[in-house]
Amino acid sequence: MPAPRRIRKVLIANRGEIAVRVLRGLRELGVRGAVVYSEPDRKSLPVLLADEAYPIGPAPSRESYLRGEAIVELAVRIGADAIQPGYGFLSERAEFARLCGDAGVVFIGPPPAAIAAMGSKVESRRLMIDAGVPVVPGGRDPLPEVEGAAAAASELGYPVMLKASAGGGGKGMRQVREPGELAAAYRAARSEAGASFGDDSVYLEKYIEDPRHVEIQVMGDHHGRIVSLGERECSLQRRHQKVVEEAPSPAVGEDLRRRMGEAAVKAAAAVGYANAGTVEFLLAKDGAFYFLEMNTRLQVEHPVTELVTGIDLVAWQVRVAEGEPLGPEFDRAHPRGHAIEVRLYAEDPYRRFAPSPGRIALLRWPQGPGVRVDAGVIAGAEVTIHYDPMLAKLIVWAADRERALARLGRALDELRVEGIRTTAPLYRALLADADFRAGRLDIGMLDRKLAAGELAPSGAAAGGAFQGTGGEAGDLPLLAAALAHFDRVSRTAATAPPSGGGRRSRWATAGRLGSLRPGSRS
Amino acid sequence: MELIVRSGEREEPVRVERSEAGYRVTLAGRTFEVDLAAVAEELYSLRVDGAQQEVSVHRLEEGRYRVAWAGGSTEVEVADPLTVLARSAHGAAAVKGPRRVAANMPGRVVAILAAEGTEVAPGQGVVVLEAMKMENEIQADRAGTIRAVFVTPGQAVEGGDPLFEIG
Numbered sequence: 001m002p003a004p005r006r007i008r009k010v011l012i013a014n015r016g017e018i019a020v021r022v023l024r025g026l027r028e029l030g031v032r033g034a035v036v037y038s039e040p041d042r043k044s045l046p047v048l049l050a051d052e053a054y055p056i057g058p059a060p061s062r063e064s065y066l067r068g069e070a071i072v073e074l075a076v077r078i079g080a081d082a083i084q085p086g087y088g089f090l091s092e093r094a095e096f097a098r099l100c101g102d103a104g105v106v107f108i109g110p111p112p113a114a115i116a117a118m119g120s121k122v123e124s125r126r127l128m129i130d131a132g133v134p135v136v137p138g139g140r141d142p143l144p145e146v147e148g149a150a151a152a153a154s155e156l157g158y159p160v161m162l163k164a165s166a167g168g169g170g171k172g173m174r175q176v177r178e179p180g181e182l183a184a185a186y187r188a189a190r191s192e193a194g195a196s197f198g199d200d201s202v203y204l205e206k207y208i209e210d211p212r213h214v215e216i217q218v219m220g221d222h223h224g225r226i227v228s229l230g231e232r233e234c235s236l237q238r239r240h241q242k243v244v245e246e247a248p249s250p251a252v253g254e255d256l257r258r259r260m261g262e263a264a265v266k267a268a269a270a271v272g273y274a275n276a277g278t279v280e281f282l283l284a285k286d287g288a289f290y291f292l293e294m295n296t297r298l299q300v301e302h303p304v305t306e307l308v309t310g311i312d313l314v315a316w317q318v319r320v321a322e323g324e325p326l327g328p329e330f331d332r333a334h335p336r337g338h339a340i341e342v343r344l345y346a347e348d349p350y351r352r353f354a355p356s357p358g359r360i361a362l363l364r365w366p367q368g369p370g371v372r373v374d375a376g377v378i379a380g381a382e383v384t385i386h387y388d389p390m391l392a393k394l395i396v397w398a399a400d401r402e403r404a405l406a407r408l409g410r411a412l413d414e415l416r417v418e419g420i421r422t423t424a425p426l427y428r429a430l431l432a433d434a435d436f437r438a439g440r441l442d443i444g445m446l447d448r449k450l451a452a453g454e455l456a457p458s459g460a461a462a463g464g465a466f467q468g469t470g471g472e473a474g475d476l477p478l479l480a481a482a483l484a485h486f487d488r489v490s491r492t493a494a495t496a497p498p499s500g501g502g503r504r505s506r507w508a509t510a511g512r513l514g515s516l517r518p519g520s521r522s
Numbered sequence: 523m524e525l526i527v528r529s530g531e532r533e534e535p536v537r538v539e540r541s542e543a544g545y546r547v548t549l550a551g552r553t554f555e556v557d558l559a560a561v562a563e564e565l566y567s568l569r570v571d572g573a574q575q576e577v578s579v580h581r582l583e584e585g586r587y588r589v590a591w592a593g594g595s596t597e598v599e600v601a602d603p604l605t606v607l608a609r610s611a612h613g614a615a616a617v618k619g620p621r622r623v624a625a626n627m628p629g630r631v632v633a634i635l636a637a638e639g640t641e642v643a644p645g646q647g648v649v650v651l652e653a654m655k656m657e658n659e660i661q662a663d664r665a666g667t668i669r670a671v672f673v674t675p676g677q678a679v680e681g682g683d684p685l686f687e688i689g
Contacts, residue, residue, distance in 0.1 A: 481598035
């Protein structure tokens with residue numbers, strides 16, 4: 001355990017909304033917040049809110065936010081007591097955490113050994129089995145003969161999944177539903193694995209059909225205490241990227257929450273964990289759950305846990321790093337009410353999520369009861385192509401899920417972003433989806449619905465009518481565009497330089513231009 | 523002022539005049555008295571017989587707007603009738619000639635999916651661009667032959683740089 005040490009200044013090795021979130025936590029604790037920034041981020045929100053800000057390099061991450069040694073040197077030079085890495089970038093590099101320790105700077109996160117142990121898929125799986133944490137059944141030993149594969153498959157029970165030992169990215173993976181399919185799938189998986197990785201060994205795993213992604217937030221101090229703060233439901237994902245998260249999960253009751261919490265605490269304890277971390281599980285339809293991985297850092301979706309538990313995770317990360325034991329609020333961390341987060345990305349959900357960089361011309365965040373916005377941008381900001389396209393997280397809290405959904409709809413209606421495209425229209429469409437409303441979720445659901453065109457935008461045809469005016473649906477945008485265009489044309493005409501050389505009244509010019517326009521009556 | 527507005531499948535003539543209330547707008551044969559207040563840059567409050575809607579109107583290019591309101595958003599084209607006539611006269615010819623497809627944002631070329639001489643179908647991927655850590659397939663917008671590819675894998679491109687020509 002590190003020697004107790006008062007933290008008075010923290011250097012944040014990150015950018016965007018998470019740098020802002022950490023700065024807010026520090027400010028409330030009375031701790032000075034310093035940030036690093038790359039060249040294009042000079043005018044970004046974290047820099048504007050920081051007590052100190054230091055340039056760290058040009059736009060590319062590896063020349064700026066990933067310069068671990070330079071960041072540690074900077075921390076020492078400016079007298080920062082600690083470094084908070086946020087998520088992404090250097091947050092899960094054991095080597096960086098070690099570098100901090102060697103320089104006498106507190107790394108706000110778990111011990112380097114815990115990061116390293118959880119960073120290896122093979123190693124963490126072995127540790128979890130030893131600790132009695134459920135993992136997806138199956139062996140990691142290569143199956144050199146089809147007979148051995150068949151025996152292993154019938155022992156696991158169908159359906160099973162063949163996976164390449166050297167694999168990743170779906171290559172060399174084959175789902176096998178029944179014994180008759182095994183031989184052909186085995187041959188195909190081996191040849192694909194050989195072609196893709198130069199190693200044709202494969203192993204077998206139990207296939208979990210349409211699971212949910214449910215994760216447990218844990219918090220540990222340096223006095224041997226680790227606590228579960230309950231689950232987050234993160235099944236709504238687009239190509240393995242979470243887009244909507246909520247707490248509690250509609251699929252988790254009191255008993256399952258307790259059992260998953262105990263498993264998560266066991267997982268964390270097995271690697272000597274301290275500080276904030278998340279243990280991710282697959283939750284099968286039959287209620288069985290399996291360890292997926294542990295994220296050894298603060299998560300993007302931490303606010304939903306904060307809202308239902310009332311615990312400020314960022315503040316507690318600092319206190320724990322100072323050597324403080326977990327306080328009494330951790331004794332009764334039961335979810336109260338319901339929180340939902342949607343991630344606002346600068347992407348066009350209806351053009352295959354094409355990035356949408358550009359200047360944010362208009363920006364108004366929703367406000368009012370139960371609404372929290374964790375944003376990294378302000379109006380006028382230039383969204384560049386250099387970094388993750390997440391602009392902000394819109395988070396709502398209400399007494400129950402039904403009311404949280406209504407509040408999310410209200411908040412999305414208040415949100416105004418122009419100049420770039422965002423994923424907001426997708427969330428409006430999701431709110432109208434019967435499966436989402438009922439909490440029937442699985443990790444493939446969003447991709448399936450998008451592929452089937454089920455989450456179409458609510459465009460002109462679906463709304464925008466003035467009630468009680470005799471107009472029809474879709475009149476509103478047509479009226480608005482016509483008027484904006486009319487105003488623009490009138491203004492342009494009014495300010496256009498006179499064409500005839502001599503000075504002329506602007507009104508006369510406008511009138512002349514107007515009369516030249518065929519059919520004009522204005 | 524006479525205008526033609528189009529959004530999705532719907533195309534309507536619109537007449538806009540100034541009036542006591544602000545504007546008198548005739549859309550699809552119905553006349554609305556509209557009070558329009560510019561609240562901020564690109565943000566308006568529209569009142570029609572007391573019914574109020576807050577609307578943002580963002581100009582994408584001349585005559586093309588993105589309109590958003592509580593509950594939805596859409597693109598609207600606005601043109602005067604002469605422009606529409608001129609466009610339909612030239613339109614047929616314009617579609618036939620070879621067309622250059624340009625990068626819509628800065629990025630890096632990851633792969634060429636259809637080399638010169640390849641026959642492509644509409645929607646078929648031709649170039650893969652990486653921007654904001656995401657790979658994007660730039661597709662053929664119609665059937666034709668790839669006449670030229672102007673980029674190579676690994677090359678950095680700016681928004682507007684030509685990627686390929688389809689004919």
